[in-house]
Amino acid sequence: MTRTHSKTKRTAFIVAAGLAAVTTLAACSSSSDGGGGGGDGGSGPVTISYGVWDDTQGKVMQQIADKFHEAHPDITVKVQITPWDQYWTKLQTAATGGAAPDVFWMNESNFATYASGGVLANLSDKLDGSEIDMSNYIDIQTEAYTFDGSVYGIPKDIDSIGLWYNKALFAAAGIAEPTGDWTWDDMVAAAQKLTDPSKGQYGIVAQSAPQQSYYSTIPQTGGQVISDDKKSSGYDTPEAIKGVQVWVDLVNKYNVSPTLQQMTDTDADTWFTSGKAAMIFEGSWAAAEFKEIPYAAENANVAPMPKLDQPGGVSNGLGNVMSAKSEQPEAAWEFLQYLGSKEAETAQADAGIVMPAYKGTTDSWVKAFPEFNLQVFVDALENSTQYPSSMNSAAWQDPIELEFNKAWGGELTAEQAAANAAKIMNDALAAEK
Amino acid sequence: MTSQLVPPVEQGQRRSMPLPRPGTKRRSLRHGDRYWAYLLIVPTAIGLTVFSIWPALQTFYFSFTKWGTFGGHEWTGFDNYTQVVHDPELLRSLWNTVIFSVMTLLGIPLSIGLAALLNTKGLRWVSVYRAVYFLPVVTMPAAIALVWKLIYNGDTGILNQFLAVFGIDGPHWLSDPATAIYAVGIVSIWSSLGYNMVLFIAGMQSIPGEFYEAASIDGAGTWRQFFGITMPLLTPTTFFVTVITVINALQAFDLVYLMVGKASPAIEESQTVVYLFYAKGILQGDGGYAAAIAFALLALILLITALQFRAQKRWVHYE
Numbered sequence: 001m002t003r004t005h006s007k008t009k010r011t012a013f014i015v016a017a018g019l020a021a022v023t024t025l026a027a028c029s030s031s032s033d034g035g036g037g038g039g040d041g042g043s044g045p046v047t048i049s050y051g052v053w054d055d056t057q058g059k060v061m062q063q064i065a066d067k068f069h070e071a072h073p074d075i076t077v078k079v080q081i082t083p084w085d086q087y088w089t090k091l092q093t094a095a096t097g098g099a100a101p102d103v104f105w106m107n108e109s110n111f112a113t114y115a116s117g118g119v120l121a122n123l124s125d126k127l128d129g130s131e132i133d134m135s136n137y138i139d140i141q142t143e144a145y146t147f148d149g150s151v152y153g154i155p156k157d158i159d160s161i162g163l164w165y166n167k168a169l170f171a172a173a174g175i176a177e178p179t180g181d182w183t184w185d186d187m188v189a190a191a192q193k194l195t196d197p198s199k200g201q202y203g204i205v206a207q208s209a210p211q212q213s214y215y216s217t218i219p220q221t222g223g224q225v226i227s228d229d230k231k232s233s234g235y236d237t238p239e240a241i242k243g244v245q246v247w248v249d250l251v252n253k254y255n256v257s258p259t260l261q262q263m264t265d266t267d268a269d270t271w272f273t274s275g276k277a278a279m280i281f282e283g284s285w286a287a288a289e290f291k292e293i294p295y296a297a298e299n300a301n302v303a304p305m306p307k308l309d310q311p312g313g314v315s316n317g318l319g320n321v322m323s324a325k326s327e328q329p330e331a332a333w334e335f336l337q338y339l340g341s342k343e344a345e346t347a348q349a350d351a352g353i354v355m356p357a358y359k360g361t362t363d364s365w366v367k368a369f370p371e372f373n374l375q376v377f378v379d380a381l382e383n384s385t386q387y388p389s390s391m392n393s394a395a396w397q398d399p400i401e402l403e404f405n406k407a408w409g410g411e412l413t414a415e416q417a418a419a420n421a422a423k424i425m426n427d428a429l430a431a432e433k
Numbered sequence: 434m435t436s437q438l439v440p441p442v443e444q445g446q447r448r449s450m451p452l453p454r455p456g457t458k459r460r461s462l463r464h465g466d467r468y469w470a471y472l473l474i475v476p477t478a479i480g481l482t483v484f485s486i487w488p489a490l491q492t493f494y495f496s497f498t499k500w501g502t503f504g505g506h507e508w509t510g511f512d513n514y515t516q517v518v519h520d521p522e523l524l525r526s527l528w529n530t531v532i533f534s535v536m537t538l539l540g541i542p543l544s545i546g547l548a549a550l551l552n553t554k555g556l557r558w559v560s561v562y563r564a565v566y567f568l569p570v571v572t573m574p575a576a577i578a579l580v581w582k583l584i585y586n587g588d589t590g591i592l593n594q595f596l597a598v599f600g601i602d603g604p605h606w607l608s609d610p611a612t613a614i615y616a617v618g619i620v621s622i623w624s625s626l627g628y629n630m631v632l633f634i635a636g637m638q639s640i641p642g643e644f645y646e647a648a649s650i651d652g653a654g655t656w657r658q659f660f661g662i663t664m665p666l667l668t669p670t671t672f673f674v675t676v677i678t679v680i681n682a683l684q685a686f687d688l689v690y691l692m693v694g695k696a697s698p699a700i701e702e703s704q705t706v707v708y709l710f711y712a713k714g715i716l717q718g719d720g721g722y723a724a725a726i727a728f729a730l731l732a733l734i735l736l737i738t739a740l741q742f743r744a745q746k747r748w749v750h751y752e
Contacts, residue, residue, distance in 0.1 A: 260698045262587060394717055
């Protein structure tokens with residue numbers, strides 16, 4: 001009798017312990033939802049999450065969020081930083097489970113995928129009578145965050161590409177620094193003079209990252225990466241091929257750039273910031289990075305991209321979006337409006353992290369880096385086109401980069417690589433619906 | 434069959450703690466004991482079901498579908514498997530995986546030699562040496578990859594600086610399509626050397642000392658003893674290590690991902706099957722096809738392992 005009794009007791013204990021473990025787990029998972037018990041907004045204090053991927057910017061985003069909290073004491077914003085490499089994987093999984101952050105960063109490549117997938121809240125209905133006026137933002141950014149005629153994102157920032165150069169290396173070679181009048185041929189001639197194999201020094205780093213290479217030159221040779229209706233690829237046109245060819249020539253014909261293998265082992269920016277290459281096509285975002293490297297801060301400056309056949313360029317930029325499944329839609333919308341305000345956009349510029357998408361606030365960004373001639377990037381916006389993207393950009397972007405890498409490596413001609421790229425893109429676009 | 438897969442470490446312990454031999458009639462468990470046994474494996478069983486078995490079944494189901502980006506999917510029958518059979522990229526990655534596996538297998542004789550050296554009687558600082566060789570096993574792959582990337586760097590790496598002393602102009606090891614897979618393979622051998630070494634040392638220590646005494650009385654030298662006694666009696670360990678090494682090599686991913694990466698000009702010539710699975714499923718969002726790749730790989734691993742178990746009858750000696 002006693003034995004059975006103690007056994008029952010033991011069983012009861014184990015069951016109880018098991019239940020406790022299970023409920024603890026459940027408690028963990030519900031608290032990580034981030035929402036907490038606030039209910040449906042408006043009533044009582046609520047906490048919302050803001051998903052971003054950049055460490056440096058994350059700190060500024062937190063300052064902006066704190067400023068917002070001062071004006072809206074009921075809403076606390078938690079900035080969640082996920083490193084770039086995991087950001088999209090994590091976001092996709094979270095979005096599939098309906099647990100995306102309330103407000104988060106979006107880029108142009110992924111925007112249409114998320115907007116068409118029902119992950120993002122449609123903001124068009126909310127815009128009337130709100131503090132947001134979409135005409136305040138640089139037009140290509142407003143367009144970039146509009147899908148099927150509806151607005152799904154508030155433009156956060158914008159970038160453009162310039163020709164960064166090393167003043168010291170130009171002076172040492174006795175060559176005049178680049179100006180806005182430079183043609184592509186001027187650049188090639190300078191690069192040839194600046195290349196010195198005995199010192200392991202190159203005239204330019206012709207990196208194969210799309211935005212810093214063919215995305216920037218194809219608009220200048222009169223071509224298109226993707227058609228305006230986003231139904232077909234423009235890579236196999238003579239104009240687009242020329243936009244690729246000019247880069248391949250720098251590496252394989254003029255030998256004024258490190259090879260692709262060299263740029264893979266040591267990344268392109270490092271070639272430039274260590275004084276081993278005199279020029280590089282880099283983005284406005286590089287200003288913040290170069291400023292932190294003493295050698296680059298002292299010797300780097302930037303000029304407009306050299307001229308090809310016609311003015312052109314490409315701009316990418318982030319948008320702030322909100323989850324369609326947010327449990328705190330009112331608080332999230334309130335915060336989104338603040339992020340799109342002139343005050344918050346200017347705060348980014350003052351901190352010098354990015355060029356804001358709000359018209360007329362770029363001046364404070366230019367002033368944040370007196371050592372560089374950043375007006376170049378603001379002027380470049382005038383001729384910039386949208387960053388190439390489609391409903392499922394991920395299906396073609398990486399595979400196409402690999403094709404063009406083969407042209408950089410000399411395995412394929414620019415024409416062959418462009419033909420392969422066009423086929424990859426057209427197949428992927430045909431699979432979109 | 435199953436008893437033979439037990440790592441030889443335990444076979445060594447058998448001497449001091451006899452376990453029932455397979456086939457020996459065991460005392461049947463009373464009903465109440467069995468109840469407790471089941472209760473005790475419940476937590477593990479739940480974990481295994483939730484985190485391994487159920488996802489595996491789902492992956493199998495998804496391999497017959499086309500995946501929507503945010504969870505939706507449509508049934509496409511054998512389409513993904515048809516693509517598996519006709520995909521030149523997959524064929525290439527299979528070949529890369531074979532090269533990689535053969536390379537890591539070459540690490541096994543190395544570990545045996547190392548184990549024999551570090552099992553020498555009277556060797557000073559033996560635990561220091563063992564710890565040194567074992568360190569890579571407990572080091573994070575990310576740290577290993579980072580350090581080796583610096584060593585392999587074509588322009589500034591110490592490997593090429595060393596080769597330059599002899600007038601050799603070394604390649605860009607990790608970015609050159611001709612060398613990348615071998616460069617990664619060497620790191621893989623280096624990082625698994627210590628783990629295999631420990632298993633082999635344990636295997637060697639379980640060989641009874643009388644055999645060696647008898648052999649030396651008969652006049653057999655060190656080499657003769659090594660090839661006549663150590664190697665044959667080590668075969669169960671060698672078999673175990675070979676099976677595990679092949680399975681691990683066929684699933685290689687982390688070093689390729691960390692050391693070569695998606696933007697490298699050498700990625701097509703060095704991506705393994707699992708890397709391709711990652712590229713298709715995660716980077717390009719084609720989850721259905723990635724699932725089919727995973728099951729094709731599973732079939733391959735099962736086949737190879739089955740072949741190994743058949744072949745072992747010819748070369749593995751159990752005392």
